[in-house]
């Protein structure tokens with residue numbers, strides 16, 4: 001049996017979700033049709049909206065269903081930027097960080113390249129923690145030029161958890177909207193959108209045991225965004241296109257199950273990750289735990305292994321039946337050191353040896369045993385092979 005320790009890339013669909021999803025897929029009906037089939041599909045969609053809103057502490061009218069995290073980040077960032085710049089043309093600064101996911105970074109740099117945005121990078125320390133004193137100082141002198149702030153709640157590579165509340169407290173003094181990519185946070189930490197002070201928040205189905213291609217942007221009721229897609233005016237005009245009732249229902253159920261099992265699961269997962277951290281540090285004594293002592297998820301463990309190439313370790317682990325990752329799956333196909341670790345001040349050589357081990361609801365003691373059985377020889381071989389020549 002192969003061992004899957006790459007839950008941060010995508011999490012296996014939960015059996016209850018699969019059952020309800022496949023059943024819902026067999027039903028016909030466009031939620032915008034007035035006949036009974038349409039109304040049944042509408043009821044499924046609205047029940048999903050209500051349920052998801054409850055799970056993330058939002059109002060049902062604040063949920064905009066999308067195809068996932070990338071689309072939600074794009075809608076929030078471009079939508080907020082266009083809205084804010086239309087209100088005041090000097091407001092073109094987007095504050096973000098080099099450690100953000102590409103789903104957020106790329107639309108921001110697209111706005112810089114094509115629409116006159118100015119990107120200002122918030123410094124992060126070597127653990128990946130945002131420098132909020134810097135943000136405080138920057139806003140004190142330049143707040144009137146800021147269109148929006150986009151900072152993720154939990155980093156998908158290192159698992160570091162941001163102090164979102166302090167960020168929104170600072171931004172609210174100047175009325176600046178804050179978007180957060182909460183894709184890696186949902187189902188891992190408690191999320192209360194209403195209390196967070198966020199303007200918008202991106203979430204995705206396949207990271208919580210729902211189907212790939214489902215997700216949502218939570219948009220505060222008083223927040224205005226310009227739509228990316230124009231058409232039938234679905235989702236309060238923010239996301240036109242026939243709604244996917246089955247996908248929305250499956251996503252809402254997965255989010256509920258993941259969030260409800262947080263407390264029950266956290267002790268079990270903490271014990272598994274504690275064992276992994278202690279054993280890896282013993283096997284590879286020069287390994288560096290990337291987020292250090294910063295607050296982070298039990299389920300996402302990122303290490304750098306000096307003198308080793310992550311690609312060699314992944315290949316050797318895979319041959320031993322254990323699947324882990326070098327960082328973000330969205331860029332893993334490209335053989336480059338993680339931009340997140342580089343953003344945290346690691347050298348290219350250090351970032352080349354970064355491995356991410358991510359656990360989830362299916363992870364067992366046996367999975368951890370299998371990883372720890374394979375790892376000593378994998379690490380020794382990778383160390384012997386050294387870094388790829390440049």
Ligand SMILES: Cc1ncc(COP(=O)(O)O)c(C=O)c1O
Nearest residue numbers: 068069070101103156183184204
């Ligand atoms: C933090 C983060 N944001 C956004 C995304 C993109 O989400 P999706 O795959 O649903 O487009 C991912 C997926 O890797 C992610 O980890």
